[in-house]
Amino acid sequence: MNEWDSDSAGITAHTSGSTGVPKNILLSRDDMLMSARATCRYFGIDAGSILGLPLSASYIAGKMMAVRSLVSGASLYIETPSNRPLESYTGLPVSLLSVVPSQLRYLLDSGRLSLVQRLLIGGSPLPETLESALLAAGYHSAYVSYGMTETCSHVALRWIGSDVYEALPGTEFALDDRGCLIIVTDGASYSPIITNDIAELIDPIHFRWLGRFDNVVISGGLKLMPEVIEKKVAPALEGRSFVIFGRPSDKWGAELVMLVEADAAIGGLYEKLREMLPSAEVPKEILYTPRLKRVNGKIIRPRT
Secondary structure, eight states: OTTTTSOOSSEEEEOOOTTSOOOEEEEOHHHHHHHHHHHHHHHTOOTTOEEEEOSOTTSHHHHHHHHHHHHHOOEEEEOOOOSSTTTTOOSSOBSEEEEOGGGHHHHHHHSGGGGBSOEEEOSSOOOHHHHHHHHHTTOOOEEEEEEEGGGTEEEEEEETTOOEEEEOTTEEEEEOTTSEEEEEETTOTTOSEEEEEEEEEEETTEEEEEEEGGGOEEETTEEEOHHHHHHHHHHHHTTOOEEEEEEEETTTEEEEEEEEEOSSOOTTHHHHHHHHSOGGGSOSEEEEESSOOEETTEEOOOOO
16 A cells, blocks of 8 residues: 555566566556456445455555455455465455465365355466365355456456356457467556467457467377366366476377376376377376475476
C-alpha cells in the first residue's frame, strides 16, 4: 500500500522464474486497476464482500487481491502466508480466497473450506487429484486462473471439472501460426501479448490450454506434448508428483522420459503407461528422484 500510494512510475512485481530467469517487472497502475475491476465484475465483488489473502504481496497474485479490495471497497483479510490458510479465521464467509494448490489440502482436510464462498486457484498447475478431491467434497465454486505477471494476474478462468477457460471482461484471444495464444485486452498497455502457450481456440473468449510450445518434443517426426500426456497418465501415479520431458535420441531425434518423485521404483508403472497411451507417447524410460526441483512450488521441467 505504501508503494501504491507513492510517486513511483509503477508497481514492481516479481516473476517466479518457472519459465525463465526470475525478474522484476514494472506494472502500470492503470493496468492493475483495469484487471481488478474485471475480476470484481466477474465474481460480483463489492463493498459488502470479504477478500482473503494468504499469499505473499511480493508476487502479482497477492498484489492484485489488495487492489481488488481498493477498487471494490471490499474488506481484505490478510494473514502470514502458509500452507494452513484461514487457520485462525473466525469471521463471516470469505467471498473470494486466492490460493496456490499446496494450500488446498489443508482447506479440504480441516473443514475450513466451508468458510470460503469461492476459491481462486493459481500459481502452479492444479493436480488432478486435488481437483477430484474438491469435486468429491461437493465443492464446485473453485476457479483455476490463466495469466501471468505481465497481464496483472489472470485474464481467463476455468471452473474446476471443466477444461475450458473463459476470458475476463475486456479480453479476447487469437492464435499465431504456431498455435499459441495471443492475448488482446482492450485498453491495456501490454496488449497484445504473444505467448508460448499452445491452445485450442473455441471462440474469441474460450480456449483449452494444451501445453507450452517450448516443451513440445518432436520424436520420430511426431509432435508430442508432455503436458497433455501428463494429464492422461496422472491417475496411474496416484497423487505422486512427476514430470515428462524430452531428451536427445540417436534413433528418434528426441524421446520422452518420465521423472517421478519417489524414493524407489514403482512396480508395474511402465505396464500401466503402455495400457493408457498410444505407443508413441509412452516414455522410453522412467527415472526416479527423492525430490523434484521446484521454484515457488512449481515443478521445473528438466531440459537436456
